[in-house]
Amino acid sequence: MAVESQKQSTVSSTVEDYLKVVLKIEDMKQRASTSRVARHLDVADATVTDMLRKLKKAGLLEYKPYYGAALTRKGRQMAVRILRRHRLLEMFLHQVLGYGWEQVHQEAERLEHAVSDLFISRIDALLDFPAQDPHGEIIPDARGFRQVEDDLCLAEAEPGSYSVRKVTNSDPEFLAYLDKVGLRPATRLSLQEKSPFQGPLKLLPESGREAVYLGLEASRSIFVLPLKDRPPASAPLPKGRASRGTVGRSGRGAGEE
Amino acid sequence: MAVESQKQSTVSSTVEDYLKVVLKIEDMKQRASTSRVARHLDVADATVTDMLRKLKKAGLLEYKPYYGAALTRKGRQMAVRILRRHRLLEMFLHQVLGYGWEQVHQEAERLEHAVSDLFISRIDALLDFPAQDPHGEIIPDARGFRQVEDDLCLAEAEPGSYSVRKVTNSDPEFLAYLDKVGLRPATRLSLQEKSPFQGPLKLLPESGREAVYLGLEASRSIFVLPLKDRPPASAPLPKGRASRGTVGRSGRGAGEE
């Protein structure tokens, strides 16, 4: 059949932000309820109700009153496109302009709506088609494919050896702190103990001056990969990364034929 | 006296565009009338009337009904800041991302409103503090100083030898044409004759395959510097540029004390 390259209707940057948030919530396996979306965007609930109705009419998401929203293929496609832009921009700011990983998010947040596709493809090439951003987040490819991320939340991990896969928190203060104690993507660490009753985690980062006591809440934004348990000093650095996720479409059936 | 570093109140990108246009018109020694501003921005005259009143109230320009607008120091400061951003961005797109000089304008037009001051200072350093953009336009420095441009419009020039200083037209088609016939900033050329009755100019660019016949209207956007008349083949390339403009404040009395 004819492959209609459906031109991507242009949407406002506000709409892009809504789609991005719904995608983020869906990725966390949560229901994209009015209030949850509102919290992420820091707007009033009523505003979200209106917008969701509008986005439904535009065919970008399903919306059931009093229930919530779910992206359509078209909406997801757009959301993933923004996600790709955001992460590529972060990588560019970090690698080319020397931004710290705690600085990249805010700038990318504005640029993702302003740069052209040409800009994106140029920085993609300049960076040699990076697979991850400075926080360890996977960068969707140009067609919208996203590698499945097979990582584990530190908050759920058992004591043992791990390497940091990604940090899903963009608060500059928090990231600066992690940096200070030596917790960055690719850092190896040993989780030594988890205190009971929502207590902190005792960690030993490889860059390892001393043990770090990290609050449980903070540990929820750190994702790790288990390391084959070998003597940490002689363990070979897993070049690509020991176990990779399989490659799959972004979302059920999204993307073009 | 105490140096109040007056924090630059933030304005919308729309306002930035208005200020930029008024600056551009003033730079052309014209009156910033409602209709002229409207034409530059491609909006209705009525829209401009409203906006000028608003900008006057914000202290960014003077506005006399039925006459026009003139930037205040504060307004000019903001406008020059955007101009600097625009031109630095163009240079960056050209030098780092490999954009053609006919492609840079459109992208910079969006980015100038979106990038942070950090971004600007980083690309400024990366480019080694360039003095001009890809069209030969002077880039104001970080304090808002602008070199006086002592160039001559080709439309007003007498036959003789010149080098191209700048091209003040951002139409991609037009720039692509100039490029094709070998007319770019720094290109040396000889203006051979000017046909009477608004006729075309006969030019011989140094990169010089053959003579170029350029319409008078087109010649208005090309600015040149006269060359000391020596045999063109042996003339030494003026390194910095033979005669430089003096350095002065951007606009009468603008800038901080």
Place this chain on the structure above:
DNA sequence: GGGTATTATTAGACTAATCTAAAAATAAAG
């Protein structure tokens, strides 16, 4: 200097995105 042409302004309206406060639906708890 009065009539015509041009240029500006006013008036009224629209859209996108937002808000607050009130009303309605759903969920939770006895």
Place this chain on the structure above:
DNA sequence: CTTTATTTTTAGATTAGTCTAATAATACCC
């Protein structure tokens, strides 16, 4: 299964930026 608490939606308003059509001011020309 009724009452209460929570969540969501509706209603009504606001702001920024824009438009068109009508009116008013200025400029130009014999």
